Amino acid sequence: MSKPITVDDANFDQTVLQAEALVLVDFWAPWCRPCLMLAPILDELAEDYSGKITFTRLDVDQNPKTASRYQIMSIPTLLLFKKGEPVSHIVGYKPKAELKRDLDTAST
Amino acid sequence: MNKEYEVVIIGGGPAGLSAGLYTSRARLSSLLIERGLVGGQIVNAELVENYPGFPEGISGLELTQLMHQQATKYGLETLLAETTGIELKEGQKVVKTTEANFIAKAVIIAGGSERAKLGIPGEKEFTGKGVSYCATCDAAFFKGEPIAVVGGGDAAITEARHLTRFASKVIVIHRRHQLRTSRILQEKAFAEPKIEFLWNTIVEEIKGEEVVQQLSLRNVITGEKFTLDVAGIFMSIGFKPNTAYLKGVLPLDAAGYITTNEKMGTEIPGIFAAGDIRYNSAQQAVTAAGDGVTAAIYAEIFIR
Numbered sequence: 162m163s164k165p166i167t168v169d170d171a172n173f174d175q176t177v178l179q180a181e182a183l184v185l186v187d188f189w190a191p192w193c194r195p196c197l198m199l200a201p202i203l204d205e206l207a208e209d210y211s212g213k214i215t216f217t218r219l220d221v222d223q224n225p226k227t228a229s230r231y232q233i234m235s236i237p238t239l240l241l242f243k244k245g246e247p248v249s250h251i252v253g254y255k256p257k258a259e260l261k262r263d264l265d266t267a268s269t
Numbered sequence: 270m271n272k273e274y275e276v277v278i279i280g281g282g283p284a285g286l287s288a289g290l291y292t293s294r295a296r297l298s299s300l301l302i303e304r305g306l307v308g309g310q311i312v313n314a315e316l317v318e319n320y321p322g323f324p325e326g327i328s329g330l331e332l333t334q335l336m337h338q339q340a341t342k343y344g345l346e347t348l349l350a351e352t353t354g355i356e357l358k359e360g361q362k363v364v365k366t367t368e369a370n371f372i373a374k375a376v377i378i379a380g381g382s383e384r385a386k387l388g389i390p391g392e393k394e395f396t397g398k399g400v401s402y403c404a405t406c407d408a409a410f411f412k413g414e415p416i417a418v419v420g421g422g423d424a425a426i427t428e429a430r431h432l433t434r435f436a437s438k439v440i441v442i443h444r445r446h447q448l449r450t451s452r453i454l455q456e457k458a459f460a461e462p463k464i465e466f467l468w469n470t471i472v473e474e475i476k477g478e479e480v481v482q483q484l485s486l487r488n489v490i491t492g493e494k495f496t497l498d499v500a501g502i503f504m505s506i507g508f509k510p511n512t513a514y515l516k517g518v519l520p521l522d523a524a525g526y527i528t529t530n531e532k533m534g535t536e537i538p539g540i541f542a543a544g545d546i547r548y549n550s551a552q553q554a555v556t557a558a559g560d561g562v563t564a565a566i567y568a569e570i571f572i573r
C-alpha cells in the first residue's frame with residue numbers, strides 16, 4: 162500500500178529535495194474544490210507508480226514558505242522533483258488518464 | 270464482451286444525475302460515466318442560493334452528493350472514466366471509454382462545459398503564475414494585491430466579489446458596456462467599493478517577468494490602447510462545451526453545442542442531450558436537472 166505522505170515547511174528539504182527517487186508534490190488547500198477532486202486520483206496513482214515515484218502533499222495554507230519558494234499561485238499544482246530540482250509542472254485539475262500521460266513523459 | 274445497459278449517461282453533473290434518478294426509477298439498467306468528480310461544475314460554487322428547496326442555500330458539492338446518493342439508491346451505477354467516443358453499429362450504440370466499451374439502447378449526453386480560454390499571448394505561459402481559472406482556489410495567493418477579472422456574467426461577478434476578501438482592488442474587465450447578470454448580483458457588485466469596472470475593454474496581452482505584472486488592454490469603441498498593472502488575472506469569459514469527441518457523430522454548432530428538440534432528442538434516434546452542453550441552455554443547475562429528467566422520460570419511451 163503506497164499512499165501520498167504529508168510534507169510541510171519543516172521536513173520538505175529532507176523528504177522531497179534530498180530524496181533519491183522521483184518525488185511528486187501536490188500543492189493543495191482544503192478550500193480548493195479541484196484539489197479535493199484530484200486527491201482520490203493521486204491516491205490511486207500513488208499505488209500505480211509505487212516504487213517509481215513518491216507521492217507527497219503539501220497544504221499551502223499551513224506551509225506558506227515552501228509555496229512561495231516555488232511561486233505557487235494556483236492550486237492544485239503538481240511539481241515533480243528529480244534530485245532536488247522541479248522537472249515538471251502541472252497546473253489545475255486533470256483526469257487520471259491525462260495525468261498518467263504527463264507523469265510517464267516526465268519520468269522517462 | 271462489451272457490457273450492455275439500457276441507458277448510458279455521459280457526465281455526472283446536475284443533468285446526468287437527474288437523468289439517472291429517473292431512468293433508474295423507471296427500472297432501466299443505467300450507467301453514469303464521469304471523468305472527474307461526480308457533481309459537475311457546480312461543485313465549484315461555495316453557496317448555491319437559487320436551487321429551489323434550499324432557502325438557506327446549499328454548497329454545490331453537497332447538493333450534487335445528495336443527488337448522487339438519491340439516484341444510486343434506485344440502482345444507478347457509476348463508472349469513473351472518460352468517454353472517448355460513440356459508435357453506431359447495426360442499430361446499437363457503443364459508448365467507448367478509457368476503461369471499457371459499453372452497449373446502450375439509449376445514450377444521454379450530459380457532459381456540460383468547461384472554462385473557455387481567451388487565447389491571447391501570455392495566457393498559457395502564465396497559467397499558474399498569475400493567470401487563474403478558479404477564483405475560489407487561488408484568491409488567497411493575492412492578499413493585498415490588485416487583480417483583474419475578465420468577463421461580465423454571473424460567474425465573473427460572483428468571483429470578483431469573492432476576490433475582494435483578499436485583493437486590494439478588483440478590476441472587472443468586460444468587453445460590453447453592461448453586465449450580463451441577475452439584477453441582485455449587479456446591485457451587490459456596484460455597491461462594493463473594492464470593485465472597479467473597465468467597460469468596452471478587451472485584454473490583448475498578459476506580460477510579466479516570471480509572474481504576471483501587466484495587462485495590455487484596448488477599448489473596443491475608441492480603439493485606445495493602455496496598460497494596467499496587476500498581480501493576477503482571473504478568467505471568467507464563458508464556457509466551451511465538452512463535445513470534442515462527438516465531432517462526426519452528431520451535428521454540432523459552430524461553438525460546439527448540441528442542438529436538441531423539446532424532448533432533448535438529437536438528430537440520432539435514441540441519443541439525447543441535456544444541460545449546459547445544449548445549444549441555448551439556460552446554464553443553471555435547476556434547468557440542467559430539468560433537461561436530464563426530460564431526456565430520461567423520452568429515453569424510456571424510445572426504449573419501450
Ligand SMILES: Cc1cc2nc3c(=O)[nH]c(=O)nc-3n(C[C@H](O)[C@H](O)[C@H](O)COP(=O)(O)OP(=O)(O)OC[C@H]3O[C@@H](n4cnc5c(N)ncnc54)[C@H](O)[C@@H]3O)c2cc1C
Pocket residue numbers: 279280281282283284285302303304305306307308309310311312313314316317318319320350351352353379380381382424511514543544545546551552553554555557
Ligand atoms: C463557479 C460557478 C458557480 C455557479 N453557480 C451556480 C448557481 O449558484 N446556481 C446555478 O443554478 N448554477 C450555477 N452554476 C452553473 C451550473 O454549475 C451549471 O449550469 C450546471 O452545473 C450544468 O450542469 P450539467 O449537468 O449540464 O453540466 P456540468 O455540471 O458541467 O457536468 C458535466 C459533467 O460531465 C463530465 N464530463 C464531460 N465530458 C465527459 C466525458 N467525455 N466523459 C465523462 N465525463 C464527462 C464533466 O466532468 C462534468 O462533471 C455555476 C457554475 C460555476 C462554474
